[in-house]
Amino acid sequence: MILKKNINQRNYVSLLLIAKTMSYPYQILTEQEYQDKYQQSILAPEKFWAEVASHFSWHRKWDEVLNYNFETAHTHWFVNGKLNITENCIDKHLKNKGDNIAIIWESNFENEESQFITYKQLHERVIKFTEVLKNNGIKKGDRICINMGMIPELAIAVLACARIGAIHSVIFGGFSASSIADRLEDTEAKMIICCDGAYRGDKIIPIKKIIDDSILIYNKVETVIIYKRSKTEIDFNPDRDKWWHEEEAKITLINDQPEIMDSEDPLFILYTSGSTGKPKGAVHTIGGYMIYTAYTFVNVFQYSPGMIHFCTADIGWITGHSYIVYGPLLAGATSLMYEGIPTWPDAGRFWKIIDKHKVNIFYTAPTAIRSLMSFGHSQFDNAILSSLKTLGTVGEPINEEAWKWYFDHVGKGKCPIVDTWWQTETGGILISSLSGVTDASPTFAGKPLPGIQPVILDEQGKEILTFNKQGNLCIKFPWPSIIRTTYKNHDRCRSTYFSIYSNKYFTGDGAYRDESGNFRIIGRVDDVLNVSGHRIGTAELENVLNSHSLVIESAVVGYPHEIKGEGIYAYVICDPEQEMNNSLHQELIEIVKHQIGSFARPDKILIVPGLPKTRSGKIMRRILRKIASGEHEQLGDLTSLLDSSVVEKIILLARS
Ligand code: WT7
Numbered sequence: 001m002i003l004k005k006n007i008n009q010r011n012y013v014s015l016l017l018i019a020k021t022m023s024y025p026y027q028i029l030t031e032q033e034y035q036d037k038y039q040q041s042i043l044a045p046e047k048f049w050a051e052v053a054s055h056f057s058w059h060r061k062w063d064e065v066l067n068y069n070f071e072t073a074h075t076h077w078f079v080n081g082k083l084n085i086t087e088n089c090i091d092k093h094l095k096n097k098g099d100n101i102a103i104i105w106e107s108n109f110e111n112e113e114s115q116f117i118t119y120k121q122l123h124e125r126v127i128k129f130t131e132v133l134k135n136n137g138i139k140k141g142d143r144i145c146i147n148m149g150m151i152p153e154l155a156i157a158v159l160a161c162a163r164i165g166a167i168h169s170v171i172f173g174g175f176s177a178s179s180i181a182d183r184l185e186d187t188e189a190k191m192i193i194c195c196d197g198a199y200r201g202d203k204i205i206p207i208k209k210i211i212d213d214s215i216l217i218y219n220k221v222e223t224v225i226i227y228k229r230s231k232t233e234i235d236f237n238p239d240r241d242k243w244w245h246e247e248e249a250k251i252t253l254i255n256d257q258p259e260i261m262d263s264e265d266p267l268f269i270l271y272t273s274g275s276t277g278k279p280k281g282a283v284h285t286i287g288g289y290m291i292y293t294a295y296t297f298v299n300v301f302q303y304s305p306g307m308i309h310f311c312t313a314d315i316g317w318i319t320g321h322s323y324i325v326y327g328p329l330l331a332g333a334t335s336l337m338y339e340g341i342p343t344w345p346d347a348g349r350f351w352k353i354i355d356k357h358k359v360n361i362f363y364t365a366p367t368a369i370r371s372l373m374s375f376g377h378s379q380f381d382n383a384i385l386s387s388l389k390t391l392g393t394v395g396e397p398i399n400e401e402a403w404k405w406y407f408d409h410v411g412k413g414k415c416p417i418v419d420t421w422w423q424t425e426t427g428g429i430l431i432s433s434l435s436g437v438t439d440a441s442p443t444f445a446g447k448p449l450p451g452i453q454p455v456i457l458d459e460q461g462k463e464i465l466t467f468n469k470q471g472n473l474c475i476k477f478p479w480p481s482i483i484r485t486t487y488k489n490h491d492r493c494r495s496t497y498f499s500i501y502s503n504k505y506f507t508g509d510g511a512y513r514d515e516s517g518n519f520r521i522i523g524r525v526d527d528v529l530n531v532s533g534h535r536i537g538t539a540e541l542e543n544v545l546n547s548h549s550l551v552i553e554s555a556v557v558g559y560p561h562e563i564k565g566e567g568i569y570a571y572v573i574c575d576p577e578q579e580m581n582n583s584l585h586q587e588l589i590e591i592v593k594h595q596i597g598s599f600a601r602p603d604k605i606l607i608v609p610g611l612p613k614t615r616s617g618k619i620m621r622r623i624l625r626k627i628a629s630g631e632h633e634q635l636g637d638l639t640s641l642l643d644s645s646v647v648e649k650i651i652l653l654a655r656s
Pocket of ligand 1: 317396398419420422423445508523
């Protein structure tokens with residue numbers, strides 16, 4: 001189904017009128033304008049981005065807009081430009097928008113009051129917290145890991161780091177102590193900012209306890225600042241631990257001096273899984289990331305002043321960095337932050353929040369949509385949802401059924417859906433329709449944003465120009481928020497993203513393009529799973545499973561899962577000499593929870609006598625994927641297998 005623009009034309013008109021009266025200098029308002037801007041951005045990218053950058057505050061203008069070399073994986077935007085991103089996120093708005101709401105915070109608990117933080121208040125709170133950081137010895141370039149629930153203090157901590165030039169690395173609240181320790185070690189973090197406990201529905205995650213356990217593994221953290229949220233009892237180590245409120249109470253003088261940073265200084269490190277080994281720390285730098293997140297926020301969602309934007313992601317992921325914190329604040333928008341989960345106390349929670357705060361832009365993940373779909377229509381009993389103007393999705397391909405449900409029941413048939421394709425490494429949205437401006441059709445992410453030059457390549461690196469033919473999605477020219485490096489291991493960045501195809505950034509996704517130039521993203525072509533929008537490397541999971549004393553070898557694959565998008569299927573070979581215990585299954589799940597986090601636990605574990613391998617010893621995952629999906633009859637050519645009888649044995653076990 002192609003959603004013809006004229007179906008919604010009437011509703012788009014009112015939207016466009018608002019935008020036209022109060023738009024951003026870099027806002028695209030019509031389809032023609034999109035085409036024109038796109039052409040300009042391709043013909044003269046430097047001129048194009050310099051113009052966008054001119055609408056931001058810089059302490060010193062850049063000498064050169066772009067300097068890059070894909071062979072060595074070096075990209076520099078706005079070379080020698082000097083700025084502080086938080087002056088653009090906050091100070092810039094104080095004069096005319098100081099009393100506007102920057103952040104609306106909605107608690108996990110329906111009966112707890114919402115918080116409304118104006119730009120002025122945000123400014124005060126951020127600069128106060130920078131004093132806490134400075135008093136605790138933090139300087140420009142230091143790394144700070146942040147592990148908190150979704151509370152305003154998380155955004156404040158992030159901004160305070162950026163204000164003094166400390167590099168933040170936010171860790172999602174679902175990670176285990178061992179995963180946190182890996183990140184502490186890799187970043188050599190001097191400080192951790194956390195909370196006592198984080199609320200998630202009817203659960204309290206004992207964040208401080210998990211942090212204590214992670215410090216037992218990596219003990220070089222000097223200071224832990226704890227924000228009191230859940231009043232969960234904690235172990236307090238007076239040599240190292242400090243309460244946020246006590247540290248703030250000590251401040252008598254605020255000496256606010258935003259650090260003047262280079263455009264290419266790192267802003268943050270965010271860990272993400274790849275197809276091999278340990279997660280890698282994607283590094284984003286200040287100038288380019290700033291321009292690109294602001295530009296895409298305004299254009300994709302067609303934000304215009306006064307709108308309320310609600311992104312349901314966690315700030316522990318890139319979506320939260322770019323479209324809860326930086327993008328919206330750079331645009332002077334109102335960003336709604338929600339502490340809880342979609343289905344607690346019931347499946348109507350999002351809809352109540354939208355009505356309560358008259359949300360205009362709602363941005364969520366397909367997995368949340370599919371999960372809500374399963375709760376039936378009563379979730380909408382008291383929902384009006386008439387404030388909504390734009391709906392967005394991110395994180396994984398959205399299936400047509402979920403798209404239609406979202407369009408009909410949430411958008412009431414009048415809100416464009418933007419299916420935004422991007423990655424941790426891309427910093428911001430690369431392929432998407434622009435809400436109400438360019439066409440949207442279900443399951444297609446749409447066209448590239450200005451400045452983005454996607455190509456689809458075959459295995460040999462030849463560009464596929466035929467329509468509807470799948471290949472590997474690459475980008476052939478840098479955009480401002482492209483990944484700069486993988487922390488402390490630049491060669492990993494080069495070899496993962498820039499060496500598979502010469503002179504191109506390789507996304508790891510498969511895609512095709514239709515006759516009208518819209519891209520459809522199929523999913524990962526590497527060994528990375530996308531489970532409920534969480535990226536999990538199969539190699540990472542296999543390493544964890546193999547660390548169990550009874551496991552000899554394992555192979556992990558994904559299979560279609562109704563709600564999670566992709567489920568995790570683990571094939572495990574155990575030591576036949578050892579006595580098997582019945583609790584092995586549970587132990588393997590525990591080990592994954594312990595080493596990574598419970599979001600990565602396998603949905604199915606099958607103990608097998610062997611794995612299908614080629615004569616050169618490579619596991620044929622294609623076969624394992626077919627078996628996991630129940631497609632036992634369509635295994636294809638098995639002649640290259642060393643021992644094809646193992647396949648029959650696995651199928652028998654999978655069926656039983
Ligand atoms: C991978 C990136 C981008 C923020 C959240 C995830 C998949 C993302 C879409 C989409 C189809 C999508 C891709 C991509 N993905 N958005 N709209 N349609 N697939 O960030 O954890 O870095 O994962 O998510 O496979 O490579 P991430």
